[in-house]
Amino acid sequence: MSATPHTDRDPFAVMLRGAFLPTLAVGPVAVVVAAEMGGGKAALGAALGFAIAITFFALGLFVMRKLGGASDPFRFLASALAVFMGQMIFLLVVIIALQSATWLDGTAFGITVLAVAVVWQVFQVVAFVRSRRLAFDAPQETGQDGGSAR
Incomplete structure (x- = not known):
């Protein structure tokens, strides 16, 4: 029995789940605090800011997933920078x-x-840190003579 790491998990789905739920709690808190501090216009500003920001970050992850390239670090970095520039x-x-x-x-x-x-x-x-992604290629199985097992 061998322990295999979870390499089949989509890192974008893991990051989306990990970030979306805690961020979802920020919206109501921000709207209530803004309403108490500045009234209706502040509550509206906070609600709009929350909606735009959470949509902004979630769509960034969806675009990154569609662009792919998670296996090629250079392609991933280039697409991540392009998505970030588009978001800005x-x-x-x-x-x-x-x-x-x-x-x-x-x-x-x-x-x-x-x-x-x-x-x-x-x-x-x-x-992402908790998603347990491999940082190296998995070793290939070898036969008794050191050659590859077929």
């Missing part, structure tokens, strides 16, 4: 579009996005 451009467009919005509190929006980003990133890294 998307966030910049959202911030520019909401810059002059008088119907929401920009401070509550920004603080909520920052809180969601920190919680998401921390739990995504924790989930």
Whole structure:
């Protein structure tokens, strides 16, 4: 009986599960705190910031999964950087579009996005570290004479 590591697990699904649930708890807390501190406009800003940020990070993982390349480190890094750049451009467009919005509190929006980003990133890294991915190729079986067993 040999102990085989869990290499068949999808690292993106593991990271999504590990980050989504803890981050989901940030939204209601942020909306309640914003409503207490700044009223309805702040609560709306916090709710919108939460929705945009959690969608932003979850879609990033889905895109990374579709691009594949988890087995090739260089392709994975290139696609990860491309997805990150796309996310930053998307966030910049959202911030520019909401810059002059008088119907929401920009401070509550920004603080909520920052809180969601920190919680998401921390739990995504924790989930990835706990996913037990191989850092080397599994050894091939060899015969008694040292040659490969067929």
